[in-house]
Amino acid sequence: MTQSGTGEPLADSRNVPALLSVLRDRARSCTVHVTGTPGGSIHVRDGLVVAMETPGAPGIEGLLLRSGRIGEEAWSAVRACDTTHEHLADELVARGLVGAGELEVISLGALFDAAFALSLAVPDSWEVADPVPALHRNVGVTPERLLGEVARRVNLLAREPGSVAALARTRVRSVSAAGLPGTAAGLPVRHQEVLAHADGRGTARDIAFALGRGLFAVMMDLRHLLDRGLVQPHTPSADNRPSTAARGVPATAPSAAPGSAPLPRRRPGRNSAPEPRSHD
Structure with a gap:
């Protein structure tokens, strides 16, 4: 309750x-x-x-x-x-x-x-x-x-302030999906799997859900692939579908953000804790 x-x-x-x-x-x-x-x-x-x-x-x-x-x-x-x-x-x-x-x-x-x-x-x-x-x-x-x-x-x-959040929000696609030259030869399997899911419709989060891997790990791989020129940011046109990656928990379940100490807005009567309950 x-x-x-x-x-x-x-x-x-x-x-x-x-x-x-x-x-x-x-x-x-x-x-x-x-x-x-x-x-x-x-x-x-x-x-x-x-x-x-x-x-x-x-x-x-x-x-x-x-x-x-x-x-x-x-x-x-x-x-x-x-x-x-x-x-x-x-x-x-x-x-x-x-x-x-x-x-x-x-x-x-x-x-x-x-x-x-x-x-x-x-x-x-x-x-x-x-x-x-x-x-x-x-x-x-x-x-x-x-x-x-x-x-x-x-x-x-991080490369510069705000760059990590920007990378997390960016839709990415492989250069091959964009019709540009590039090779995945010699890449680890995990990088090849990320490349295969970089279709321009999803973000790092979408790829993480699709592969069953952590978001941070996928973002590290994307940073490496970006540095090698094998993926690029992609801005979808208005008629492209929005991201539809499966979610691990319902969207209605909210969560906390213990990262860079952001300041949540207080709502009257809500931002307070219940009295500690006694233990039997």
């Missing part, structure tokens, strides 16, 4: 990163919904961030299914056994569909990737709610570690 406009206001919750720090200090368990584009959810357990979901980057489900690591039938069976979706990670491991260590790596990678994706946009507002189940298998990370990893990724991609 969402609780808004009640409870004690968070003293230092001027933005989402500050909010996460306060939640960490109070060892809170909750779900933070942040509206905006792309929007999503942050899942906090005992003050640590354990998962984030956003349409801006593939989540654990998308990484497992789109990459072919797990089949649709097996995934549906797992979901049917846990209608609350609270123990999906345990069920995946128990059925031998993915190893415990591997799932932990995937879970942590998806968390960092979602944080990176959301750092590239300014959220509209946030709201703290009761905790809801989230697919994850990690002990959680501190807000400082999360922000540090986001900063590291941005620095690896």
